[in-house]
Amino acid sequence: MLAVLKEHPAPGVSVKEVPEPKPKEGEVLVKVKYASICGTDIGIYDWIPWAAAHIKPPTIIGHELVGEVLEVNAGQGSPSTSSGSIRPGDLVSSETHIFCGNCLTCKEGNLHVCENMKLFGIGRDGSFAEYATIPLKTTWKNDRRIPLEVMSIQEPFGNAVHAVTKAGVQGKRVLVVGLGPTGLCAGAVARFQGAHEIVGMNNSAYRRGLAEKTGWFDRVSSTSDFEDRDAYDVVLEMSGSRLGIQTAFDAVRPAGTIVAFGIPKDEISVDWGKYLINKEITILSVFGRKIWETWHTTNEMLVSGKLDFHNMITHRFPLKDFEEAMRVMKSGECGKVLLVP
Ligand SMILES: [Zn+2]
Ligand SMILES: [Zn+2]
Known part of the structure; x- marks a missing residue:
């Protein structure tokens, strides 16, 4: 089968034929329908230090997908799954965070920050291939009312669901800093959950235009024409950029809330006294999705039919054209980019 392989510990990937995987005990085999980048x-493509520390080549990369189940190898004492038993023909997606289920953090119900976590498409083979195997315990059975393409973006959408739900935005003024796909999704979730006003911020005119097209934002802004200091009840920091984080601290109201989601490349310094003490703000950090609580919330929102993603999913490429898809991703002139094996 064709797969996108991190073959060597170096920048770049190989798009090549590899043997089809066989599901081990406790895994399902799926035919990948869509995989999103x-x-x-x-970072994995560019082989940044984080990738080098987490990936042992050769590994099939990619972690977002929808696939049709071909085979279930439940084995003995099959683990409980998201939605009861999974059968051939089901359309499934995958939770990226493969939890152990045994550590204290897991036992406390925080599976998404498991102490022994493995990552799908990073610490083991993932979704950029014609066929993939997924651990049964991290397989999510999709509701067939959700469009197939949208099923493939639930993992990033779920990030936004967890971030916005944790903050609580009903009736509040909300600023979303960073309008990549997850930032755009945060606008959607804030709209769905009844925010009073939703402003999006990005320094790329393309991304601001995309945000306007989705209809999820009341207005958009760039950091250079931004004047709303101390104005927002909730600031969702989705960019991970130094400038974005600084903007979040300036824009949040005294006693307001910042949700930290975007991951900075380097350490970030903060004026502790000016922001954390004098403004008495709350900072919430969000990593991935609550398993399976966030997926259920995500499902409810998606089956409601109230959210239209056609402006957010901007590109689709055959799997063989992965290099071209990656070029578009790196240009930043895109929303969600899908691969079709
Ligand atoms: Zn654990
Ligand atoms: Zn992802």
């Missing part, structure tokens, strides 16, 4: 995959 994540910002993380750019």
Whole structure:
């Protein structure tokens, strides 16, 4: 089968034929229908230090997908799954965070920050291939009312669901800093959950235009024409950029809330006294999705039919054209980019 392989510990990937995988005990085999490219995959492609520390080549990369189940190898004492039993023919997606289920953090119900976590498409083979195997315990059975393409973006959408839900935005003024796909999704979730006003911020005119097209934002802004200091009840920091984080601290109201989601490349310094003490703000950090609580919330929102993603999914490429898809991702002139094996 064709797959996108991190073959060597170096920048770039190989798009090549590899043997079809066989599901081990406790795994399902799926025919991948759509796989979507994540910002993380750019870092993996470029072989940033984080990628080098987490990936042992050769590994099939990619972690966002929808696939049709071909085979279930439940084995003995099959683990409980998201939605009861999974059968051939089901349309499934995958939670990226493969939890152990045994550590204290897991036992406390925080599976998404498991102490022994493995990552799908990073610490083991993932979704950029014609066929993939997924651990049963991280397989999510999709509701067939959700469009197939949208099923493939639930993992990043779920990030936004977890971030916005944790903050609580009903009736509040909300600023979303960073309008990549997850930032755009944060606008959608804030709209769905009844925010009073939603402003999006990005320094790329393309991304601001995309945000306007989705209809999820009341207005958009760039950091250079931004004047709303101390104005927002909730600031969702989705950019991970130094400038974005600084803007979040300036824009949040005294006693307001910042949600930290975007991951900076380097350490970030903060004026502790000016922001954390004098403004008495709350900072919430968000990593991935609550398993399976966030997926259920995501599902409810998607089956409601109230969210239209056609402006957000901007590109589709055959799997063989992965290099071209990656070029578009790196240009930043895109929303969500899908691969079709
Ligand atoms: Zn992702
Ligand atoms: Zn664990």
